[in-house]
Amino acid sequence: MIEADGLRRRFGATVALAGLDLRVPPGSVCGLLGANGAGKTTAVRILTTLLRADAGRARVAGFDVGRQPDRVRARIGLVGQHAAVDEVLSGRQNLVLFGRLHHLDAARARRVAAGLLDRFGLAEAADRPAGTYSGGMRRRLDLAAGLVHDPPVLFLDEPTTGLDPRARAEVWDYVRELSAAGTTVLLTTQYLEEADQLADRLAVVAAGRVVAAGTPDELKAALRGDRVDVALARAADLDAAARVAGAAAGAAAAVDAATLRVSVPVQDRVGALAAILPALADAGIAATDVVLRRPTLDEVFLRLTGAERGEVAA
Amino acid sequence: MSERTVQLGSAAPGDVSRWRWAMADGVVLTGRALAHWVRQPAQVLVGLLFPVLLVVMFGYLLGGAMTVPGGGDYREFLLPGMFAMTMVFGVEATYAAVATDLARGVTDRFRSLPMASSAVLTGRAAADLLHAAVALAVMLACGWAVGWHPRAGLPAAAGAVGLLLLLRFALIWVGIHLALVLRRPESVVVLQILVWPLGFTSSAFVASESMPGWLGAVAGWNPLSATVTACRELFGNPGSGGGSFAAEHAVILAVAWPLLLVAVFLPLSVRRYRHLAG
Numbered sequence: 001m002i003e004a005d006g007l008r009r010r011f012g013a014t015v016a017l018a019g020l021d022l023r024v025p026p027g028s029v030c031g032l033l034g035a036n037g038a039g040k041t042t043a044v045r046i047l048t049t050l051l052r053a054d055a056g057r058a059r060v061a062g063f064d065v066g067r068q069p070d071r072v073r074a075r076i077g078l079v080g081q082h083a084a085v086d087e088v089l090s091g092r093q094n095l096v097l098f099g100r101l102h103h104l105d106a107a108r109a110r111r112v113a114a115g116l117l118d119r120f121g122l123a124e125a126a127d128r129p130a131g132t133y134s135g136g137m138r139r140r141l142d143l144a145a146g147l148v149h150d151p152p153v154l155f156l157d158e159p160t161t162g163l164d165p166r167a168r169a170e171v172w173d174y175v176r177e178l179s180a181a182g183t184t185v186l187l188t189t190q191y192l193e194e195a196d197q198l199a200d201r202l203a204v205v206a207a208g209r210v211v212a213a214g215t216p217d218e219l220k221a222a223l224r225g226d227r228v229d230v231a232l233a234r235a236a237d238l239d240a241a242a243r244v245a246g247a248a249a250g251a252a253a254a255v256d257a258a259t260l261r262v263s264v265p266v267q268d269r270v271g272a273l274a275a276i277l278p279a280l281a282d283a284g285i286a287a288t289d290v291v292l293r294r295p296t297l298d299e300v301f302l303r304l305t306g307a308e309r310g311e312v313a314a
Numbered sequence: 315m316s317e318r319t320v321q322l323g324s325a326a327p328g329d330v331s332r333w334r335w336a337m338a339d340g341v342v343l344t345g346r347a348l349a350h351w352v353r354q355p356a357q358v359l360v361g362l363l364f365p366v367l368l369v370v371m372f373g374y375l376l377g378g379a380m381t382v383p384g385g386g387d388y389r390e391f392l393l394p395g396m397f398a399m400t401m402v403f404g405v406e407a408t409y410a411a412v413a414t415d416l417a418r419g420v421t422d423r424f425r426s427l428p429m430a431s432s433a434v435l436t437g438r439a440a441a442d443l444l445h446a447a448v449a450l451a452v453m454l455a456c457g458w459a460v461g462w463h464p465r466a467g468l469p470a471a472a473g474a475v476g477l478l479l480l481l482r483f484a485l486i487w488v489g490i491h492l493a494l495v496l497r498r499p500e501s502v503v504v505l506q507i508l509v510w511p512l513g514f515t516s517s518a519f520v521a522s523e524s525m526p527g528w529l530g531a532v533a534g535w536n537p538l539s540a541t542v543t544a545c546r547e548l549f550g551n552p553g554s555g556g557g558s559f560a561a562e563h564a565v566i567l568a569v570a571w572p573l574l575l576v577a578v579f580l581p582l583s584v585r586r587y588r589h590l591a592g
Contacts (some may be wrong), residue, residue, distance in 0.1 A: 005379065009592075011592075048426050049425070049426065049591075050425055050426060050590075050591065051424055051591055051592050052591045052592050070428045071428075072429040073426060073427055073428040076424040076426070078423070081419065084418050084419030084420050084422070084423060084465050085420070086346070086420055087418065088350050088354065089346070089349055089350070089353065095351055096421070097342065097346055098427065101339060101342060101343075101344045101424065101427045101429040102427060102429075103335065103338075103428070103429075129353060145423070270462070292438075
């Protein structure tokens with residue numbers, strides 16, 4: 001549904017995209033994950049016909065974004081920082097306006113607007129200026145504005161940036177609902193949790209290209225960073241536990257004194273677990289909790305982008 | 315993909331339907347501007363009354379000390395100048411509207427829609443021309459109230475109104491182009507300041523003959539002076555004479571100057587708008 005090959009774009013001396021490739025199959029949710037300045041927004045602007053690429057090709061919903069922009073525009077919805085609503089007009093006036101500009105007739109535009117206002121919980125505020133809306137309401141109106149023509153492809157450019165947790169969860173629910181109804185979604189986000197929650201597939205962007213792509217589980221597994229974490233009852237056991245668990249798993253264990261935890265990288269997940277627990281018991285070390293875990297997306301992301309932990313806002 | 319979207323996408327083949335949609339989209343965006351005025355009546359009212367305030371200021375407070383070359387009432391002389399200044403002030407509104415849409419991301423929203431791209435500019439131009447017509451009507455009524463009258467017949471007066479709206483039309487494209495280049499809504503302050511030297515170095519407030527020689531020449535050839543002098547002539551108000559070539563051919567210049575501005579700034583604006591895609 002979205003195919004990009006070798007997209008390049010520079011702004012003066014700055015290279016925003018350095019050959020970005022992307023495939024988003026119909027009906028899936030693809031998360032474009034990257035730090036600020038990685039090139040996510042430039043990619044979305046090119047795919048939504050707002051910006052020309054210097055080189056490369058992209059097709060959205062079957063049409064070339066450079067050569068048939070109107071065909072693409074009729075089939076996409078754009079939600080995010082870069083496609084705002086009119087703050088002077090009411091929510092209803094905004095939706096009717098965008099419906100009319102999608103060439104719905106007046107009566108139909110009004111019907112569609114009323115339906116979307118209901119669906120996004122804005123019926124009560126429908127006739128107030130959009131400038132008076134709260135952050136969450138604004139974002140719901142943005143979302144509704146991207147849906148007036150029922151587009152098969154939806155672009156969400158950092159849809160929850162600046163929202164409180166409740167408003168964020170609401171937006172997530174709407175995205176899941178749309179995805180369940182068959183809409184193809186391309187989502188950019190800096191929030192790993194958001195990508196993990198919503199996306200079927202992830203593309204990690206750094207310095208203008210996709211450095212890794214796959215399902216969230218594939219990405220995590222690709223790093224082979226499965227670990228067993230053991231939480232201990234007594235601080236005095238930390239060193240002994242690290243030695244015993246490390247020996248049982250055949251790897252060096254890390255000690256976190258602050259949380260009374262010992263963490264061991266493992267290859268054979270179940271086998272390692274089966275070896276570590278009896279060894280600890282034999283050594284008379286009391287464990288309060290044991291977790292077998294994949295690395296978090298944060299860890300994957302940091303490894304892939306080579307960024308320092310402090311630089312990535314999550 | 316729904317049936318409807320398929321139809322929409324394929325509804326653009328012929329040139330006729332393309333023109334029809336461009337018109338329809340322009341009308342929708344003009345309607346948007348009208349809705350803005352309904353939502354912000356105070357702002358509209360202040361904009362309409364500001365030139366009225368100037369008429370009172372110049373006509374009554376300063377007017378006593380003014381003499382009109384060739385004789386005549388100063389307010390009769392002033393009003394055509396104020397009509398033209400009202401058109402000039404409009405450039406601020408055009409600039410602010412276009413720059414605000416750009417800065418807030420509304421323009422990008424329009425650009426992501428399958429609408430005619432020309433409509434964003436034509437819709438703005440039509441709305442601002444409508445606003446200018448209302449502002450001019452208010453000023454004509456204000457003129458009437460302070461004793462100004464058109465004294466050269468209705469056809470000539472209609473011609474003067476036409477020239478004023480032509481000036482505004484030209485300034486719309488100057489305003490759109492400046493907004494597309496500068497992109498900062500705050501920069502409207504610069505325009506709010508610059509309209510004054512433009513106004514004062516024209517014959518809008520005082521006759522250019524009363525200025526020092528070189529300044530008088532600048533004022534005489536100021537495009538604004540052409541419209542003002544032509545309006546004085548067509549309204550039959552005092553102060554339209556003067557020996558210079560510019561003053562003798564005011565009506566021709568009042569047509570030529572705005573057309574030149576349109577010929578320069580309309581294509582530049584369209585190019586700039588297309589260039590937003592980089």
